Amino acid sequence: MTAVLTRGDVLERALSVAATVVDPELPMLTLLDLGVLREVSLDEDGTVVAAITPTYSGCPAMATMRDDLVHELRAAGFDRVRVRVVLEPAWTTDWITPEGRAALADAGISPPGAAPRRDGPVAIQLMPTRRSVTCPRCGSAEVDLTSEFGSTACKAMYRCRVCLEPFDHVKEI
Template sequence: MSALLDRDRMLARAREAASAVVDPELPMLTLADLGVLRDVTVDDDGAVVAAITPTYSGCPAMAAMRDDLVRELRAAGFADARVRVVLEPAWTTDWITPAGRAALAAAGISPPGPAPQRSGPVLLRLTPARRAVRCPLCGSDDVTVGSEFGSTACKALYRCRACLEPFEHVKEI
């Protein structure tokens, strides 16, 4: 019973440490709030394994996420810390927590709306996607897209016509 209790405490500490790691591109979000941190487990050999899912195929932040998770887990006292990449199911912006959405808005970034529901192949669009976007600064929905490409591939640039401020929007995936 004592070994089981120790393992439960170890797992709780590992989950707490992993849940504190922030996203390298959106540092107002933890990987847990972004929905990228899928699970934290302890193997039979005592290794802590954090499972993460990339926001999209080829996400350049994955190496930084992995390194940050390993560093944080080791700093929390887990000498054998590993990261496993989980590709199924694919990440969706619907996995961003309510706290994560609030943190994005507080940082002046428009959080995503509901992710598109798909069955079958993804259709190629040659025009900008239509999104229901609100200005995170004044709340107006009178916005215009400036560019489909923001500081990262997962964000688009918008400008509010009401308050005239530019802002980024996390694209629905």
């Protein structure tokens, strides 16, 4: 006797596969923990549709995220896969899960604080953004910004004045 899978079973399986895909720039995070994977659904014809939101406009990792999602879903037996990009609402670091924040800290990357709230236009700021940052290694708040630009555009570089270790900090967006 062959088991018959319901649409819900297929969708649940597709979501569980998509939830394992990691971010190419922060491989300690899944796209789900990063908050980039917004939805997994099935079209009327059974096509698996994964919706992702870029972390910022022009994010160079989007093509890799898309390709990795398609590859993993096809490898899991889903023949028809499509990835759509959702731009609204814009992604925010507030969407990073608690598990994702813990994974960042465990990897020596300072997780972001609360994203700034804005109504209306964003003012241009020429000075570095003030952030509440603690060292992911020793927990000290005695840190110095060494560069507004870290190993990726979404991170800044800091150095702890207590343990003297440099570290990345994910910028609040």
